[in-house]
Amino acid sequence: MSMYMEGILTQMGVNILMAYSAYIILATGQLSLGNAGFMAIGAFCSGYFTVRLGMPLPIALIIAAFTSSAVGIALGIPVLRLHGFFLVLGTLGFGETVRAFFINFEPTGGAYGMRGLFGTTFEMVLITVFVVTVGLWGIEKSRIGRAFDAIASDEYAAQGIGINIRAIKVMAFGIGAFIAGLAGGLSAHHLLYIEPGNFSFLVSAMAVLFVILGGMQTFWGAMLGAIIFSLLPEMLRFMDEWRLSVYGAALIILMILRPNGLLSRIFLRGLVVRLKR
Numbered sequence: 001m002s003m004y005m006e007g008i009l010t011q012m013g014v015n016i017l018m019a020y021s022a023y024i025i026l027a028t029g030q031l032s033l034g035n036a037g038f039m040a041i042g043a044f045c046s047g048y049f050t051v052r053l054g055m056p057l058p059i060a061l062i063i064a065a066f067t068s069s070a071v072g073i074a075l076g077i078p079v080l081r082l083h084g085f086f087l088v089l090g091t092l093g094f095g096e097t098v099r100a101f102f103i104n105f106e107p108t109g110g111a112y113g114m115r116g117l118f119g120t121t122f123e124m125v126l127i128t129v130f131v132v133t134v135g136l137w138g139i140e141k142s143r144i145g146r147a148f149d150a151i152a153s154d155e156y157a158a159q160g161i162g163i164n165i166r167a168i169k170v171m172a173f174g175i176g177a178f179i180a181g182l183a184g185g186l187s188a189h190h191l192l193y194i195e196p197g198n199f200s201f202l203v204s205a206m207a208v209l210f211v212i213l214g215g216m217q218t219f220w221g222a223m224l225g226a227i228i229f230s231l232l233p234e235m236l237r238f239m240d241e242w243r244l245s246v247y248g249a250a251l252i253i254l255m256i257l258r259p260n261g262l263l264s265r266i267f268l269r270g271l272v273v274r275l276k277r
Contacts, residue, residue: 006122010190012230013125016223017183018203019210020132021176023222024139026211028172029152030080033204034091035180037098038068040199042181043188044108047117050189052107057119057189061128065181072177076170095201102196113195120189128186132179136219139175148172213254215261224262 018035025032042064049060079090103111139145147168150158159165188194206229214225229251236246254262 007190008231008234010120010122010125011187012227013122013129014183014187014190015207015210015226015230016129017132017179017186018207019214019222019226020136020219021180021183022204022207023211023216023219024136024179025172025176026208026216027145027148027152028169029155030169030172031088031208032091032173032176033088033201033208034075034093034095034098035176035207036199036201036203037095038072038177038180039184039187039203040095040098040102040196041068041071041177042184043194043199044102044105044114044184045181046185047114047188047194048108050119051114051116057124057185061182061185064185065178068181068184069174069178072180073170073174075177076173080166080169080173092201092204095199095204099196099199102199109195111196113193113198114188115193117189117192117194120186125186125190128182132182133219133223140219144168144171209251211261213251213258213261215263217261217264221261221263228262 018039021035021038022032025035042061045064045067046057046060049055049063050057055063075091075094079087079094082090102108108114139148147158147163150161150163151165151168155165184199187198191198210225210229211222212225213229214223215221229247232250233247236242239246
């Protein structure tokens, strides 16, 4: 495999993880535009552990992901008192606050960022995506997954049958932050250099876009959306300056033709039935 193709596939794996991090929060009916902040925490923490402390990358990634998760839980407790537009603004403000923090945090390089990161391989990203995918599959099939569905459908009905809504929502934020932290650490060590500007709210918005276009009803939709819209810009590279215009037009057309995304649970069940025949 060429270095060019390996780089594309590695970035695609990172995008899948980011889509997963947005999906798990959207699965409870909440929209977060702060996942880039969790990604930044994972990136700079893992970078500090490996570059400054000489820690092996796998261990640094796990610690950084748990750090992001702890911040996600701490954020979820107060922020999830908000709803709708105010929740979106709250999470957006968190992401920008994290970015501003690392701009002024000298141990991780401040505004100049960090250099000297290394260690990410395509195989490591592939293994991480596989493990997270299996974990999300298990959650979707469990009582927690059914609780997510109930809350997303009707919070009052879910509360009426005994579901602890706040605890489930905070759990979703913690899981989403953990996955985003993994994505940030892997991305940082793949790019070899990171700066706070790499983690603007547009990164969070793209992750949400992957989920919406791929399908919000299942994590397979998040994966499909991330794969398609990671590869599409490269497939359109022959169009030079027109490729981003075509990319944008493709997004608009898809939203018109498939407002619920490419994949839904009904579609997947029908596909399974047809394959069994």
